[in-house]
Amino acid sequence: SQKIEQNSEALNIQEGKTATLTCNYTNYSPAYLQWYRQDPGRGPVFLLLIRENEKEKRKERLKVTFDTTLKQSLFHITASQPADSATYLCALVNDYKLSFGAGTTVTVRA
Amino acid sequence: NAGVTQTPKFRVLKTGQSMTLLCAQDMNHEYMYWYRQDPGMGLRLIHYSVGEGTTAKGEVPDGYNVSRLKKQNFLLGLESAAPSQTSVYFCASRLGLAVNTDTQYFGPGTRLTVL
Numbered sequence: 001s002q003k004i005e006q007n008s009e010a011l012n013i014q015e016g017k018t019a020t021l022t023c024n025y026t027n028y029s030p031a032y033l034q035w036y037r038q039d040p041g042r043g044p045v046f047l048l049l050i051r052e053n054e055k056e057k058r059k060e061r062l063k064v065t066f067d068t069t070l071k072q073s074l075f076h077i078t079a080s081q082p083a084d085s086a087t088y089l090c091a092l093v094n095d096y097k098l099s100f101g102a103g104t105t106v107t108v109r110a
Numbered sequence: 111n112a113g114v115t116q117t118p119k120f121r122v123l124k125t126g127q128s129m130t131l132l133c134a135q136d137m138n139h140e141y142m143y144w145y146r147q148d149p150g151m152g153l154r155l156i157h158y159s160v161g162e163g164t165t166a167k168g169e170v171p172d173g174y175n176v177s178r179l180k181k182q183n184f185l186l187g188l189e190s191a192a193p194s195q196t197s198v199y200f201c202a203s204r205l206g207l208a209v210n211t212d213t214q215y216f217g218p219g220t221r222l223t224v225l
Binding site: 004006033034041042043044045049089091093096097098099100101102103 | 114141143145150152153155156160168178200202207212213214215216217218219223
């Protein structure tokens with residue numbers, strides 16, 4: 001069966017450090033992968049998309065890698081700030097639909 | 111643009127009652143989706159629509175029905191609510207299938223409790 005697994009543990013990090021989140025998938029062959037941010041009580045918001053032929057994508061302090069051999073994407077938040085505290089979701093394209101992981105909650109301490 | 115809006119924001123139902131959740135988008139998007147989100151389980155797709163007048167089942171469709179009579183609206187119905195349907199419901203829309211139009215835009219959610 002198809003599975004998308006993200007870090008099951010919440011991530012607590014010190015301000016200024018880099019947070020690294022993992023998204024592993026099985027039985028998918030996605031053409032691309034997306035990352036979303038979700039704040040408490042709100043809907044997810046799109047952050048980044050990375051295609052299967054792209055190894056790395058950056059947007060400001062965010063960096064995403066995509067390894068189709070390992071079936072894994074890594075999401076990095078560099079120079080983290082308390083405002084980065086949220087839940088981050090990875091999503092894979094599946095026909096007309098996106099399939100989401102359960103998310104990883106990041107808390108950045110000042 | 112208001113983006114994606116959902117009505118109502120909160121609702122409490124008794125077992126067996128029915129209700130309709132309304133999703134509206136003003137971005138002229140073709141595709142619309144209903145998800146439910148439960149702790150530790152992520153977003154699960156209930157039903158979706160690839161255009162006006164079309165609907166299709168997602169991962170967890172049982173106990174729900176949908177309609178897309180107008181392009182901008184997508185309705186989710188619960189005919190006979192059960193406690194297992196207590197959840198947060200999100201609607202999303204998407205312009206198209208091409209990679210540069212694939213971003214899903216989510217509404218603020220409806221928190222539903224079934225007693």
